[in-house]
Every structure is written in C-alpha cells, then in structure tokens.
Amino acid sequence: MIEVAWPGQSPRLRFDTQTGLLIRIECGVGSVVLQLDWADYRDIGGLMVPFKWREAGTENWSVKCTEVKRNEPIDDAVFARPAGN
Secondary structure (H helix, E strand, O other): OEEEOOOOOOOEEEEOOOOOOEEEEEEEEOOEEEEEEEEEEEEEOOEEEEEEEEEEOOOOEEEEOOOOOOOOOOOHHHHOOOOOO
C-alpha cells in the first residue's frame, strides 16, 4: 500500500501497490475522520470500476454492485416522477 498525504492537510489517499488503484481516502470532517474504501475492481470496457465500497465515520454503510454498465443508453422514463408525486 502507498499512502499519499500533504503535511497537516486532508485527505490521505491510499493506493494498492500491485494494481495502482485507489483503495482508501481518509479526511477529517470536524472531529470525525471520514474513511471511504473501494474494493473488488473489475474491468468494464477498459475502465477499472470498484464493485464494493464502504464509508466509515459520520455514517457507516456499504455498497456491493452486482452489475455495472458503461455508456449504456437510459430511457428518459426512468427519471420521470411517479404518478401522484
């Protein structure tokens, strides 16, 4: 792991030494340290995309993708407001 930081400043970036991919960002938010982690990178059309990420700090949550598409058309109807809203 390689860590990049600027003296006395946020954020700190951590990279995997084997792949060169970003695996963590840490930054101070008031008295809380916010940590974002990325993992399970996969090649999607020539772009390395993390399929897992999580946040720890102000909140704790995680996301695990089962499918990622790149440059796929999206029907405008997907963004329409539901009836009655």
